[in-house]
Amino acid sequence: MMRTQVRLQVNGVEHELWIRNDRTLLNALHDDVGLPDVRYGCNEGVCGTCTVLVDGAPTSACLMYAVQAEGHEITTLHGMADPTQEMHPLQKRFLEHGGAQCGFCTPGMLLTAKALAERKPDANREEIRYELVGNLCRCTGYTAIVDAIEAWMKDDHAEDESPGATGAASSAGADAVEAGA
Amino acid sequence: MPNDQVGLDPAERVEPTSFEYQRADSWDEAVELLRIWDGEAKVIAGGQSLVPMFNLRLTTTAALVDINDIGDEGGPRVEAGDEGPVVVIPALTRHSTVLASSIIAEHCPMLQHAVGLVGNVRVRNRGTFGGSVAHADPTGEIPCCLLSMGGSVTLRGPRGTRAVAAGDWFRTYLTTAAEPDELVTEVRIPSVAGLSWAFEEEVRRFSDFATVAVAVQTRQGGLPAIVLGGVADRPLLLSDDLVDPLRNPQTDILAAVAEAAAGSVTPESDVHATGEHRRRLVRVLVRRALEQALHPDSSRGDLR
Numbered sequence: 469m470m471r472t473q474v475r476l477q478v479n480g481v482e483h484e485l486w487i488r489n490d491r492t493l494l495n496a497l498h499d500d501v502g503l504p505d506v507r508y509g510c511n512e513g514v515c516g517t518c519t520v521l522v523d524g525a526p527t528s529a530c531l532m533y534a535v536q537a538e539g540h541e542i543t544t545l546h547g548m549a550d551p552t553q554e555m556h557p558l559q560k561r562f563l564e565h566g567g568a569q570c571g572f573c574t575p576g577m578l579l580t581a582k583a584l585a586e587r588k589p590d591a592n593r594e595e596i597r598y599e600l601v602g603n604l605c606r607c608t609g610y611t612a613i614v615d616a617i618e619a620w621m622k623d624d625h626a627e628d629e630s631p632g633a634t635g636a637a638s639s640a641g642a643d644a645v646e647a648g649a
Numbered sequence: 650m651p652n653d654q655v656g657l658d659p660a661e662r663v664e665p666t667s668f669e670y671q672r673a674d675s676w677d678e679a680v681e682l683l684r685i686w687d688g689e690a691k692v693i694a695g696g697q698s699l700v701p702m703f704n705l706r707l708t709t710t711a712a713l714v715d716i717n718d719i720g721d722e723g724g725p726r727v728e729a730g731d732e733g734p735v736v737v738i739p740a741l742t743r744h745s746t747v748l749a750s751s752i753i754a755e756h757c758p759m760l761q762h763a764v765g766l767v768g769n770v771r772v773r774n775r776g777t778f779g780g781s782v783a784h785a786d787p788t789g790e791i792p793c794c795l796l797s798m799g800g801s802v803t804l805r806g807p808r809g810t811r812a813v814a815a816g817d818w819f820r821t822y823l824t825t826a827a828e829p830d831e832l833v834t835e836v837r838i839p840s841v842a843g844l845s846w847a848f849e850e851e852v853r854r855f856s857d858f859a860t861v862a863v864a865v866q867t868r869q870g871g872l873p874a875i876v877l878g879g880v881a882d883r884p885l886l887l888s889d890d891l892v893d894p895l896r897n898p899q900t901d902i903l904a905a906v907a908e909a910a911a912g913s914v915t916p917e918s919d920v921h922a923t924g925e926h927r928r929r930l931v932r933v934l935v936r937r938a939l940e941q942a943l944h945p946d947s948s949r950g951d952l953r
Contacts, residue, residue, distance in 0.1 A: 470667040489670040489713065490703070512701040513772060525745070525774040531700040532775065535670050536693075536715060580770065601856045602769020 472535045476501070479547030487534050493527075494518045496534035497544060505545040505575045509604070516603030519576035520544050526580045545575035548582055558582065558620045567616035569607035576603045581617045585624065593618050669712035674719060676805050676834055682714045683830050684807050690714050692832060694741060695776035697768065698784045716832070717741065721777075725752045727840070734840040735800075740779020740833045744768075747778055756840040757798060759866060763790040763848050769856045779833040782818070785825045785883065788858045792819060793878040794848070796886050797864040800838035806831035819883035841866060847941035849934040850878075853921060860922050861930035865942040872896070873942060875906075875935060880916040880927050887913065898943045907936035 469489075476483045476496065483501050497506040497520065506529055509517035513528040520529045521543035549556035558578055561567070568574045577600065584591055584599045591599070596617050597610075605613060669690075673679035683690055690712035693699055702708045722739040724746045729735070736756045738747065744764050747753050753761045767773055767781070767790050781791040782802055795802075796819065801812040804827055813826045820826060827833065850862035862878035872895055875887040891909050894902050916927035 469669065472670060488667045490667040492700070492704075511704045513697060513768075516769070516771070519771060522775075526771050527775050528697075528771045530704065531696055531771075533670070533693075533696075533700070533713075536696075536717065583770075599770055602771055 474535050474538050476534065476537055476542060477540070478503070478542045479544060485534065489533060489535050491534050492530050493520065493532045493534045493537050493542070494529035496537075497529060497542070500534075503544050503546060507572060507575065509572075514602070514604070515573075516576040516580065517573055519579050519603065521547075521579055521583060524583060524586065526583045543579070545578060548579060557624070558617070561616040561620040562613070565612045565616035565619065567608060567613040573603055573605040573607075577605070577613055577617075581620070584617075585621055589621070589624070591621060596621070666709055668710050670715065671712065672715045672718050676719060676832065679714055679716050679719065679832055680805055680807055680830070682712075683832070686712050686714070688829050692716055692783075694780040694783075695743065695772075696780075697772045697776040698780070698786065721746060725750045727752055727756060728837075730837075730839065732839065734842070736838045736840055738778050738836045738838070740777060740782075740835055742778045744773035744776050744778065744781075745770075748773060756842045757794075757838055759798065759841075759846040759848050759864060760791075760794045760838070763794045763864070766790050766848075766850065766852075766856075766859075778836060782836055783825060783827065783833045785819050785823050786858070787819075787822060787881060787883050788860075788862065788879040789884075790848070790850070790859065790862060790878070792884045793862050793864045793876050794866075795836065795838070796884045797846075797866040797874040797876040798838050798841055799874070800836065802826075802833055803835045803837065804828075804831040805834045810834070812837070816886060821882040841868070844869065845942045845945055847938035849938045849941075851930050851934065861916075861927050861934055863931070863934040863938045865935075865938040867942055873939075875910065875938075877910065877914060877931055877935075880914045880931060885914065895939070895943070898939075900940075900944070903939040903943065904936055906939065907932045910935045 471486055471488050474485050474487055478501055485496060485500050487496055494506055494508060497503045506520055507517040509515035511530045513531040518529040519526050522540050549559055558581060580600060580603055596614055671682055673682055691710040692714050694716055719741055721742040724742050725736055725738045727734050728737055744767050747764045748761060781789055782795060785792055795815050800815050802818050803812050806828060807830055818826050844867045847865045850859040852859050859879050861880060864876040865873050867873045872892045875892055877885045887910055891913060894906055911928045911932035914931060916924040918924045
């Protein structure tokens with residue numbers, strides 16, 4: 469059989485698909501489940517725009533077949549923040565810092581950062597940059613993105629810090645070019 | 650296949666042709682499926698190299714045998730060997746597990762460092778150690794490390810289980826000593842705990858494939874192993890006569906060995922770098938790696 473009946477757990481909802489075996493998880497989520505927040509970028513695992521969490525771990529949806537995802541919990545940006553509800557605190561930080569311009573890379577950035585925060589809540593700026601190396605952004609120059617994530621990680625653990633007082637932008641400079649390069 | 654592509658010659662279709670998909674949850678089952686498909690099936694583990702090849706239409710297959718359900722048996726472990734502890738890495742151990750493993754950090758520190766340079770976080774979350782060893786990319790960090798640390802690759806096939814020494818494993822581009830009906834089940838690496846090492850690579854962008862990579866692993870009571878990646882169809886272990894001058898590891902000797910290493914290779918040119926540039930990188934990186942591995946306390950001032 470070139471097609472398989474697959475049950476996918478996506479953002480806590482079960483979807484049943486009759487799908488060609490060579491359809492990637494990206495194809496299935498974007499076209500069949502109808503989640504536009506999972507985006508086609510390079511189709512070879514380099515750009516990070518199709519990042520989803522598979523059992524909590526950032527994964528390129530373009531490098532996994534949909535049939536392989538059965539039995540695993542898939543989280544896309546809609547599972548991290550319901551667009552009809554209030555924004556996720558990290559999304560607010562992205563807005564404050566100008567971490568999104570065209571927005572195409574943003575879901576991948578947010579999910580990657582969320583997974584890092586869960587695995588390493590005290591990650592420093594260098595560690596954030598290392599984690600984001602596989603998420604390409606062609607607008608922001610990365611500095612604002614790293615600023616936003618750094619600010620969010622800091623005040624998630626230091627509630628007393630006032631939202632505007634991040635000061636992170638000052639430390640970036642030329643370094644940030646490397647972070648994305 | 651989309652309706653507008655039905656009937657097109659396969660080479661003209663935008664999307665690759667589909668394939669049968671089967672999951673194996675034991676090595677026995679995987680071996681049996683490969684036997685049944687008789688060379689027509691491909692094995693998928695992490696898929697971080699294989700799926701791009703499908704997506705780019707560089708290859709196709711009649712069937713995909715998915716071995717992910719076999720699992721990583723708990724990740725890297727240490728076993729007692731005839732000549733000291735041996736680290737066993739089950740084939741389906743994810744790179745992220747290798748990176749986080751305290752066993753790897755203690756017994757194969759170069760490997761831990763090098764795995765941190767593999768791809769990006771998504772590649773490391775999904776890609777497997779056995780997959781990288783089986784894929785045998787001549788620029789890959791893991792093949793380079795494996796050859797410098799020695800050890801063996803365990804294969805399982807319809808004729809049983811066998812081990813291939815790391816030195817005999819890599820044959821040419823993406824080709825190993827494994828027969829088409831065999832699978833890599835684990836990799837065994839002798840512990841090099843406490844011994845110095847260095848891993849140097851030149852990449853166009855962090856997380857990209859290495860243009861040239863150099864691994865140096867010192868050994869107890871022997872000469873260091875020096876391996877070059879990205880300069881040939883497979884990682885190259887420098888021969889004993891090239892390494893022999895290091896019995897007297899003075900700085901000028903290191904430079905001479907680096908020069909000789911560069912002279913021993915004839916890298917090809919490609920879109921990323923000319924052969925001459927790669928050869929220069931060999932000279933620079935070997936010297937730098939030797940300085941680090943053999944004189945870890947010295948200054949790294951004038952190494953370019």
